[in-house]
Amino acid sequence: MLNSEGIIFAADIDKKENLLGTIRSVSPYIEAIKIGNLVLLEHGLEIIKIIKDNTDKPLLIDIKFMDIQYIAERIVTKILSHGGDGIMVSGVVGGDVISACKKIMSKKMLFVFTQFTHMSGLISDEMADEYIDLAITLECNGVQVPATFPKRISNVRKSVGKELIIISCGIGAQGAKIGSAIAAGANYEIIGRSIYNPIAPSQSPAEAAESAKNKIRKVLLSRENCALPASTTPESPLNSKSGISHSYWIERTVNCY
Amino acid sequence: MLNSEGIIFAADIDKKENLLGTIRSVSPYIEAIKIGNLVLLEHGLEIIKIIKDNTDKPLLIDIKFMDIQYIAERIVTKILSHGGDGIMVSGVVGGDVISACKKIMSKKMLFVFTQFTHMSGLISDEMADEYIDLAITLECNGVQVPATFPKRISNVRKSVGKELIIISCGIGAQGAKIGSAIAAGANYEIIGRSIYNPIAPSQSPAEAAESAKNKIRKVLLSRENCALPASTTPESPLNSKSGISHSYWIERTVNCY
Numbered sequence: 001m002l003n004s005e006g007i008i009f010a011a012d013i014d015k016k017e018n019l020l021g022t023i024r025s026v027s028p029y030i031e032a033i034k035i036g037n038l039v040l041l042e043h044g045l046e047i048i049k050i051i052k053d054n055t056d057k058p059l060l061i062d063i064k065f066m067d068i069q070y071i072a073e074r075i076v077t078k079i080l081s082h083g084g085d086g087i088m089v090s091g092v093v094g095g096d097v098i099s100a101c102k103k104i105m106s107k108k109m110l111f112v113f114t115q116f117t118h119m120s121g122l123i124s125d126e127m128a129d130e131y132i133d134l135a136i137t138l139e140c141n142g143v144q145v146p147a148t149f150p151k152r153i154s155n156v157r158k159s160v161g162k163e164l165i166i167i168s169c170g171i172g173a174q175g176a177k178i179g180s181a182i183a184a185g186a187n188y189e190i191i192g193r194s195i196y197n198p199i200a201p202s203q204s205p206a207e208a209a210e211s212a213k214n215k216i217r218k219v220l221l222s223r224e225n226c227a228l229p230a231s232t233t234p235e236s237p238l239n240s241k242s243g244i245s246h247s248y249w250i251e252r253t254v255n256c257y
Numbered sequence: 258m259l260n261s262e263g264i265i266f267a268a269d270i271d272k273k274e275n276l277l278g279t280i281r282s283v284s285p286y287i288e289a290i291k292i293g294n295l296v297l298l299e300h301g302l303e304i305i306k307i308i309k310d311n312t313d314k315p316l317l318i319d320i321k322f323m324d325i326q327y328i329a330e331r332i333v334t335k336i337l338s339h340g341g342d343g344i345m346v347s348g349v350v351g352g353d354v355i356s357a358c359k360k361i362m363s364k365k366m367l368f369v370f371t372q373f374t375h376m377s378g379l380i381s382d383e384m385a386d387e388y389i390d391l392a393i394t395l396e397c398n399g400v401q402v403p404a405t406f407p408k409r410i411s412n413v414r415k416s417v418g419k420e421l422i423i424i425s426c427g428i429g430a431q432g433a434k435i436g437s438a439i440a441a442g443a444n445y446e447i448i449g450r451s452i453y454n455p456i457a458p459s460q461s462p463a464e465a466a467e468s469a470k471n472k473i474r475k476v477l478l479s480r481e482n483c484a485l486p487a488s489t490t491p492e493s494p495l496n497s498k499s500g501i502s503h504s505y506w507i508e509r510t511v512n513c514y
Contacts, residue, residue: 041297044299045299065321066323066370066373071293071295092379094377096377097377097378116325116350118325118351119353120351
């Protein structure tokens, strides 16, 4: 479902009208939507179907649970039954829980959260490397790597090659500049507040999303040694290993790290 | 709110009727109720008030989020506004997020999750010790320590003395015997499936909860050197440091580790 580069919109908006309206207005400029605990706790899992009715973009459920396999399996099953297109799990839960999620997710997207964007988070690079190894071994689609540590993104990219999609949060309000994570080797930048609550007061979320997309496009175009690989056609998805479908936006500048 | 020993009922029941009926029937035998992602995702935060209307026992929201401070603060504020009596946060999020939660929680209960009950969880004793240090420094009410590693409970108890309440999950279906965590030094055993889905087919959840309470009572009575400290009166709550109120069941055998 995610085979290119661009923006995953972190729709951390609790009021339903605002949430859905913003999603509708920004959808032309983004590649996927991510909802997390804030929205899920406010509305329950039913919000998944409601969001899906308001956009054609894939919806990633950023649950990052810290639960045992028995609970994780029940939650993942529920997410899928409500129409979620993917989930993000905490790497720290370990291989058994991630593997159990993978079995249920089948060809749906499974991402592994590796490290926090904030300085005081207690996950070291070495610990995160262990989660990344698990993500590869268990054939997950990708990993989250914080945009607030761009060197980490480039190191992880060097380490995993094209094995994994890298999605990066911490863009905008948390300090990392729009485009910086993709410049460092990420596939997607997860952007929330900078879109749904733009710094420029006169800017709408749609305008902020369009502006962010243009910034990312410039970064992609300026990447050195950029070439369109043969594999970026709809018939031949980039992530053949994960078997994910190829039904969304394809940017000509895919895969240029 | 939690000043003694006994059972925290892990009400991981997704169907509302069954959830509320079970809570009503087991409440006489338990000291608190814990709900986590399964129930919260099914019903949203509104379920907190509904549960509170069905029991007089305190309700712990086992959210264990892996979010940044900005999101954590918004979630904790919501939990309190819905009537939650306490939360459990993941220690791995680090001091800034836990401290921010503490500020919002004020005198409400704040517990720190330290380690997984399953073997493949990727949190070592050393990492968990760091979270426990944070819990003490930030004047949290207690820590979760897995009942599946009883030696760990006794070591943590030796280390923290009476500074922290220890709550232990992993009892029953996950392998640890009822009473074993309290025997090792925990204050509360978090019991879920063994109560809401008793092994004995003829046993009701209430009967299973009563049976569990009796087993724990026996463990408490058999503790060596057991004596009722002067501080276990309603006027002088055990956890004076946390300033929590003392409005619930007091077991004469409190504090006998």
